[in-house]
Amino acid sequence: MKATVKSDKGDRRIGSPEETVFLELTRTTDMLSRGLAGILKSEDLSSTQYNVLRILRGAPDGLPCGEIASRMITRDPDVTRLLDRLEKRKLISRCRETKDRRTVMVRITADGLQLLARLDEPVQAGHRKQLGHLGRERLRSLTDLLLVARSQVL
Amino acid sequence: MKATVKSDKGDRRIGSPEETVFLELTRTTDMLSRGLAGILKSEDLSSTQYNVLRILRGAPDGLPCGEIASRMITRDPDVTRLLDRLEKRKLISRCRETKDRRTVMVRITADGLQLLARLDEPVQAGHRKQLGHLGRERLRSLTDLLLVARSQVL
DNA sequence: CAACCATACTCGTTTTAACGACTATTGTCA
DNA sequence: TGACAATAGTCGTTAAAACGAGTATGGTTG
Known part of the structure; x- marks a missing residue:
């Protein structure tokens, strides 16, 4: 998350309810992301x-890099270099398809899987530590509300 | 927000409720931020x-740039150049304090205020368009839940 | 008052992200 | 089939963010 607002208190004008939610x-997201980033x-x-x-772990057969881009927010052009960095670290591999030679298939490597595996536990623990106090009930409400919120927007 | 996850579908393992919320x-935040960025x-x-x-608009007497940094997430060192860019555009002004000559007071300029004024309406409209469909009730629940979520963390 | 620590920024450098233009394939249809 | 458009990635460049070290001023204390 690009990190943006934190408090803005001092600005006395109380915004619309929509703005408040935003x-x-x-x-909240920023605060939570910070925690994850630390891990x-x-x-x-x-x-x-x-x-x-993580996206690649969910697709053992690999994905074309356009598909990766579309599952994330970042635009097509940037994915190339993002993958470059991961490939340099041997966390993914790329190979050009023989059928449609325009597309490049991307797969996660064993190293990549191991790395993810090492992170799974700490990441989960982090989430629990940050949000566990809400309890099932509220976690569920929150999830539901967010889904509804997102459903409408374009 | 640095823009990160979008879908991650394809990853079949259903995470913990905490992770789901995250x-x-x-x-959601990412999607909404995108809209704002467009405006x-x-x-x-x-x-x-x-x-x-906006922070500066809420502080007509100006703020030291350390205070600005603390109200945002971005670290101290980066605020300097962020302000540089804004100053170059005449949206803010800086002047070194006479008392404590270490601190630099930052104020928003008339140009800056005008710019914000031009944005106020579109920004509000954007928020309403994105979240208005939720209705008072759910907007309020959402705000409350987020406050609770944040209260505990760190 | 002199040495020392804390505060408040600024500067240098390396990574990333963002935007645009460019190349290579494939698909379409006149 | 031959021109044209669409698709899939890559590359170049500029602008931001991240991290660390450095500078100046102000407070503290032996």
Whole structure:
């Protein structure tokens, strides 16, 4: 997350309820992301990189890099170099398809899987530590509300 | 927000409720931020810059730049150059304090205020468009839940 | 008052992200 | 089939963010 707002207190004008939600979302997400980033740093991984690896773990047969881009937010052009960095570290591999020679298939390597495996536990623990106090009930409400919120937006 | 996860579908393992919330938060915030960024782009402003300006609007007497940094997430060192860019555009002004000559006071300029004023309406409209469909009730629940979530962390 | 620590920024450098233009294949249809 | 458009990635460049070290000023204390 690009990190943005934190408090903005001092600005006395109370915004619309919609804006309030937006600001709260931003602050909360930002705070949580910071925690995750700290955990990932132990493996020298950015959260974007972590995400790519997780996406690839979910697709053992590999994915064309356009598909990766579309599952993330970052645009096509940037994925190339993101993958470059991961490939340099042997966490993924790329190979050009023989059928459609335009597409490049990307797969996670054994090294990549191991790295993810090392992170699984700390990441889960981090999430529990940050959000566990909410309890099932509220976690569920929150998830539901967010789904509804997102469903409408384009 | 640095833009990160979007879908991650394909990864069949259903995570903990905490992780689910985290992912939903990330996706939602990301989607909403994207919308805001689009609006800000009309004035060639990044969301970080927008935030600084809003913070400063709330503090007519100016703020030392360390205080700005602490109200945002970004670290001290980076605020300097962020302000550099804003100053170059005459949106803020800086002057060294006479009392404590270490601190630099930052103020928003008339130009800066005008720019914000031009954005106020579109930004509000954007938020309503994105989240208005939730209705008072759910907006409020969401805000409350987020506050609770954040209260505990760190 | 002199040495020392803390504070408040600034500067240098390396990574990343963002935007645009460019290349290579494939698919379409006149 | 031959021109044209669409698709899939890559490359170049500029702008931000991240991390660390450095500078100046102000407070503290022996």
